[in-house]
Amino acid sequence: MPKKPTKAASPSTAPILANGPAAAGPDTAPASNRATRAAERRAAIVEAAMEEFIARGFAATRLDDIAKRAGVAKGTIYLHFKDKESMFEELVRIVIVPVVARLTTLPPPAGSVRDLIETFAGNFLKEVIGTRRGDLVRLIVAEGPRFPSVADFYYREVVSRGIAAMRALIELGIARGEIRQKDLARYPQILVAPAMIAVIWQSLFARHAPLDAQEMLRVHLDLIFGERRTT
Amino acid sequence: MPKKPTKAASPSTAPILANGPAAAGPDTAPASNRATRAAERRAAIVEAAMEEFIARGFAATRLDDIAKRAGVAKGTIYLHFKDKESMFEELVRIVIVPVVARLTTLPPPAGSVRDLIETFAGNFLKEVIGTRRGDLVRLIVAEGPRFPSVADFYYREVVSRGIAAMRALIELGIARGEIRQKDLARYPQILVAPAMIAVIWQSLFARHAPLDAQEMLRVHLDLIFGERRTT
């Protein structure tokens, strides 16, 4: 087995769960009450588990390593999660839910559809491609078949909503005359395909041939909206 | 862990390695000489290992199951492969090489570029999406980061060549006036992105929302070549 890279492969070292004091690492100043401490520990476990699962996949991840990285004892993990499997399943939920929550409170749709999509793609580039969150996508692709509940959840919460949102945007674009090909609304996957490819490419082939995701997405949007006059 | 489905999840039950009598299953009539028998066993192991790796991933696959499925004793595997890891690495090579070989002996480019690509895409649909070979792509995406040599090999043998071939086709399309957007040649990934997405979609979400890959690819090609007059 390729020896364990103690550090995750991802260039981004920012925690996958970002926000609030509860997400702080284990060496933070001791919080006031019991409940807070427990929440901190739980957050540390989630964070650590995510890193390990991303770096090694479900089966090859050791609870020992998660515990070490989270700065807790092995037994502590079992106070928060039933077992390794359900930990993995819960984890995906825990990590994805806030992301979805943020997406559903989108900025108000202003400007052209292309601008909307470009803004969205820009965020996606910044926050997903080449980050831990991108690795999470790859993790779900990798483990999905063995964790139908994970695949189900991901489809329900992320994919189906994303597809619906894209379809709405496309239809808006068609209605406004920005997009000429009506059939595109039937396959919103086409709109996001290059972005997904970019995510995977970064994980696997970045060191062979770096990919300028931003520029690729621009070319792709030109294909859909027509090339821009001015830049 | 989702209890082991002895049968692979893949809908296609055709062997991933297709050709010749040597690839026959273990219940074939006994062949003449020892060398042939050995080759048969080896092929059975490769076939069985591929199924198991696809169904469970590298770490969760048991050599015991591979042996059982191949109809050989556990020790026999070690006559053909050094250990589990190098078996996995060799396996990917063994399975991919003939595919690449077939691709490089492509039919002579005749007709329009769109026709060429459509023919190619048709083959791809038939032979990859929803088949074991598609699952293999997903497996490589899943295990690539832990098996850099596999990712390297796959990039070198499949991805870089595929990208080059696509770029050549795109440039031909541009030269002939079939494709208007010149920038596309810089990102051939855009051309194949929907096909890759289709592969992954089939593995993960087919039961939630079946995807008509053929139709999606047609829409995508319309985007690139312009919509067809007649259908």
Added chain:
Amino acid sequence: MPKKPTKAASPSTAPILANGPAAAGPDTAPASNRATRAAERRAAIVEAAMEEFIARGFAATRLDDIAKRAGVAKGTIYLHFKDKESMFEELVRIVIVPVVARLTTLPPPAGSVRDLIETFAGNFLKEVIGTRRGDLVRLIVAEGPRFPSVADFYYREVVSRGIAAMRALIELGIARGEIRQKDLARYPQILVAPAMIAVIWQSLFARHAPLDAQEMLRVHLDLIFGERRTT
């Protein structure tokens, strides 16, 4: 292979590590705190491993048997030792160190050199020949070539020191006129050779022809110091 004699061949059943309550067997009353219990288990493993290694040699010893004999689970061994090999290497150190420690705190040299050596030889007879410690010497002879680190350690800690001590005694004997042959100081091995032979003889040939080691050593000392007038 001569079927496994569950009990060691050695006549002495006293533990090779003698001292303190921590060395007690597994069926002792449970001690107070965890650290003590862990130390007890470790001691039990060391004791059991020594017995098994002596009885069967390194390669033929099964960790299963060590675990059974020590009254612990197989996995427990790996909490204390990295693997079988380093267990063996550590074991020799663990067992030898206290012996060496005791030897270096020798009784103050009093009386004639011959008396000194006879006292020493007497202790050696009682504590080494025909005991587990004697078997340990044979074990080191047996496994030394395959465990250079063990041979090194044994040479450094035991042999070179023993040789040096014997040389000092011989030179003292020469200076006092008790020993006439000056060259003996160049080969202190001659002084201890019969004792070593006795150790090996007991392990291998005792049942064919018992050897009165004590008497043999007396004859040998007569050779060196001259025969005693009275006895």
Added chain:
Amino acid sequence: MPKKPTKAASPSTAPILANGPAAAGPDTAPASNRATRAAERRAAIVEAAMEEFIARGFAATRLDDIAKRAGVAKGTIYLHFKDKESMFEELVRIVIVPVVARLTTLPPPAGSVRDLIETFAGNFLKEVIGTRRGDLVRLIVAEGPRFPSVADFYYREVVSRGIAAMRALIELGIARGEIRQKDLARYPQILVAPAMIAVIWQSLFARHAPLDAQEMLRVHLDLIFGERRTT
């Protein structure tokens, strides 16, 4: 396990079984008839097995390696020996018998007892210490307890005879007035002890502190016979 030294540790590379065309290596010109060929193979197996057993001990020796070294197939070994165990037992006999045979046809006792013993010791030095045959002695010491039949055989054929021969020599020396200490005849082991120590020393400690066995034996004989006037 200390990685297998493909070459034996012994400095002497001469075969342990020395003589006659039947002992020739595997790449000798093909002999005339079947029986000869079979004898050659058997000899090659014996030779190879001895090397491997000496280098690794009984349990750690692989039949595969013996076969490879002997230049025969693994199955061939089973045409000559029942199994690994009885191969080891027979081996010791096969190797030792001719040695004993040679010893029993000793040169006629001429000259002083000391000269006799010195001649004998000289041969011993040349033919045993630091050679494969010396390693064989160590092997018997190592494996004896697990192979009582080997220890028995060795005691019967070599040790008891050697002891008897030494005793006879000692008694002759006493009768002739060369040896003054009469008790020595009761412990002929004392006579050979330094030689045995030298054998073991070479195997284990030669690289830490080389031992001039010849000189040590001379000093020892001086102890027994008195120091020589002239040299």
Added chain:
DNA sequence: TATGAATGAGATTTCATTCAT
């Protein structure tokens, strides 16, 4: 007679899970 591919019991080692402290 000789081969060496195949076997499968058995060895070492790992690691998710438990539970006394």
Added chain:
DNA sequence: CATGAATGAAATCTCATTCAT
């Protein structure tokens, strides 16, 4: 609540032995 030593089932890998060729 938290711990981490202990467990033991299960995994990988080895190798003496067999047997069809």
